[in-house]
Amino acid sequence: MKYAIIDSGGKQYKAVEGATIQVDRLNAEIDEHIDMDKVLLLVDEDKVEIGAPEVVGAKVITKVVSHVKGPKIIVFKYKAKKKIRTKTGHRQQYTHLLVESIEME
8 A cells, every 4th residue: 555644734644545635724726736745754565765854756646626614613711700701613624635646756
């Protein structure tokens, strides 16, 4: 199985050819191709390449499938005996990427 560990937005994701990954929202149109150059680890069957900090010449070619919103998270702050109560919410935006190929130059 061929896969790579990539860095996007300060987070690490496992990219497998043919699979989709969900990353933080990227400024890209749907069906646009994105080359991920920050490959930290590359595994191809028995061959393993570890970057220091990145694998030189490796890239993951992805395609934007969709933009979605995550679940709503409720934040409630409360201070006893002070009548302080604040309730806010947040929905993180994500981008679904289809991993088309993992290349090594």
